[in-house]
Amino acid sequence: METTLGPVEIAGFAETHGEQQARYPAANLPWQPVHTVYVPADRLTSTTPTDWGRAATELLDRHPEAFAAVFDHDGLPRVAAKLATEPIEDLRVDFEDGYGVRPDEDADTERAATAIAAMHAADSLPRRWGLRVKSFADGDPARAIRTLDGFLTGVIRNIGQLPSGFTVTFPKVLMSAYLGQFATYLEELEDGLGLPYQTLGFEMQVEAPQTVLFLSEATRASGGRLRAAHFGVFDYTAACGLPPHEQRLDHPACDHARNVMQTTLLPEGIELSDGSLAASPASDSHDDVLALWRRHSQLVRHSLGNGFYQGWDMHPSHLVSRYATTYAFHLRHYDEYQSRVRAWHEQRQEGGVMDEPATVKTMTAALTRARHCLGIE
Template sequence: MGQGQQERVTTSLAGAVAEEIGASLAPVDAELERRYPGDPGTRQPVHTVYVPGDAFTADTLRDWGDRALAALDEHAPDAAAFAAALGLDETLADDVYARVRAKLEREPVEDLRVDFEDGYGSRPDAEEDEAAARAARLIAAAYADGTAAPYMGIRMKCMEAAVRDRGIRTLDIFLTGLLEAGALPDGLVLTLPKVTYAEQVTAMARLLDAFEKTRGLVPGRIGFEIQIETSQSILATDGTATVARMIQAAEGRATGLHYGTFDYSACLGVSAAHQASDHPAADHAKAVMQVAAAGTGVRVCDGSTNVLPVGPTEKVHDAWRLHYGLTRRALARAYYQGWDMHPGHLPTRYAAVFAFYREGFERAAARLARYVDRAGGDVMDEPATAKALAGYLLRGLDCGALDPAEVARQTGLTRADLEGFASPRRGDLTATAR
């Protein structure tokens, strides 16, 4: 057959066969769409900061940023000192240090949770009522005047019998206070701690449904995070992964799975000296969480370190190196969010995040550009890899590690283009390939 001659195409199966198969798989298609909608395509904060309900004030966000800057001034007054303390590549030192300081001045906290659980404890009802109402008033005011973190909310008490009613009341006071102040902010986040059974997640979903109906809100408006800090939340008595059932029990309201380092470690009998986010028990739990959440649109958040960067410079540097290393380790394992317990953790959180994205930026941008242009290279990438590359660049942009102009220059793509690659629901990954 000569070149350019049209190929003769023949088939054997009747069209009815494909139709029958399509009909038989229609329920599966619908189930896949419902259970695995993919990433929501929204910004994920790099951390969550916890502040006890009685300690939260209108100045908390700025105070954390100022205290973090003061820690830098005292213990790492320039890029060289900071890089030496962390073992940061000298070629990145100036850029990362400048970005860290700018971040602490501009947006020191990306996600703040006013804590009414372990960080708050048991208080007289009148006292917790007042603290919950104050949290609502201050958060509403922060969103109104533009001083809020991108994400803010509360961690209530859990659904266990002893504290259930108290937790429900605090949540009601907080949400009602936000509505009385105007509306629920777009960055609202709620955290349900110490979840053991999927039924507790269902109860939370029903509670929020009842609130929405009472206040005339759009159904499903309010989501929540599930905190994983008990062994039962990972493995059920029948040997199945409880956390997978919890995601489904949330009825579409689950937004995140947060690993609780110390409660979970203690639950397994890990001694205090070895309770850390890089313990094998922690790695197992987070791996199960990661697999259960994959494709569901629910994001996984790492835990925290309880080693605080306080005291003389030598001790601060030791704590910084630990926190920096744990954060870099988590990022490599695709845990893009973690907890920060002290203002002194902010410099190393952002240093680790910025270094992670700065180090890989040029190669990731070049790979994505080659994929888009269908050009060759030393790596043969597929659509799934293009999705990961775009997601990497978007996360770097969101946190301030990368600048829009340099990403556009290196990739030839706009942010909208990147979002199209990162979120398949926005269009076929191959559609934008030139």
């Protein structure tokens, strides 16, 4: 072919392309929990996961009609099996809002470390686990650091190692500088505990409008230790001036914040999680259980439909609606996506649909998430 310029070298291309690959890695979808369960530190015991599973199972057994009214009744055996085998996928010991300010935090930290060690010995420690420390924004970072140090020191002393799946939740990140300060401390703690470099990563909570403004620099500010970002619905909506009855996950203000999280953090490989519903059944009556499951299911579907595949669960009743809704979401289009992906690879159409490569990648990712969630090989 005849050209005008001949061979061309783009100045600086190699450096720019290398930066692109480092900052925006190719999509990789490892297993991600569908939820995080927050338990105040003073309420944690070595049997917390099984206790939650048992409580959710008993509620399900008492209210099969309510379950059938909200969910596909065919999903009940799958949900029941999950509650019996792995009720909690991600456990966070809470030393922040769910715990408060207490004079005996040291003692609760030691007890929590002992409980985690007992779960590990009993093979009941969730695949993802960790703690939420107090916020630097409260003006006392020493308290957060002391608790994290004591917790990790106790866990490693009791077990002999740091079990896989550990993470730290860093709440109310109101200043970007807090990310670097926390990351520096984690590096020092790694060194003190004899852990390999970058063992200790953390997840930040997005709980204020000003936090949204610096999300694009969060990964770099954290020195690469930022692994996930969790949306905090109640602090965020309060900071936006919304009245209490509008402080909900499906408010448009929350949609905006989540969209910014997706556009700034997701391309950099940061996991995203939605927030919670601060409610439990008002009573054990059919109507109250039905109302809770219906509302929680609506919020979980809203999150899933907007690309947030993880959320917070705050009560055993949430486990039923979380798993039932999530399973139904992933199963709804599973067979269709399989057929369309297969047809694309075979260079033929499926059902008259002309899929673009980007759509095929999205369907492939959806199938991977479904397999992770449902345990499909």
